[in-house]
Amino acid sequence: EIVLTQSPGTLSLSPGERATLSCRTSQSVDSTYLAWFQQKPGQAPRLLIYATLNRATGIPDRFSGSGSGTDFTLAISRLEPEDFAVYYCQQYGSPWTFGQGTKVEIK
């Protein structure tokens, strides 16, 4: 099983700042099978990025994904109030696994 480790656990930032979230995998992951999700309290997760760098339908361009091998990154260029949430990375190699999440909170 591929273990995904996200860092930091919590990111405290102000609106307008840039957020950089890391996802490291215990084995190399095919970049076409790495995704990022956003989850707000009381809501279902929402797909942000698939295949490492492709934004899902309706996702604003301030969200970007990058990486390869065992190191992947989600960046939010300028935080909007609605971006404060928990973010999960996830891979699709059998069995599929999620990272433990990074909480982006208002500083």
Next chain:
Amino acid sequence: QVHLVQSGVEVKKPGASVKVSCKATGFSLSDYGVSWVRQAPGEGLEWMGWISSYKGMTDFAQKFQGRVTLTTDTSTSAAYMDLRSLRSDDTAIYYCARVNYYYGTSMSMDVWGPGTTVIVSS
């Protein structure tokens, strides 16, 4: 509009089974897979398994092997997750999600249901 509609809250006793439904609207389950993910109170996301639209093939996380059954009924556009031998630590929100194959180039869970709360308590 593309949506997944899930069944309502379930309260079960330990040892019982629960069957959660997930109805697709705005698209056909013949063209997409369905994945199931759960989230215990205050915890992260845990992948349980998925069922492919290709011959109904399934894959599961090891901890759920033998305890969960996934099915789809394309005639009613519904998917089902059946979890047996419930324990108190199965208390969670259970989400279904559409699995998009992107014409074979990638995969992702791109549409999610609102979740079904399952409470296991004696």
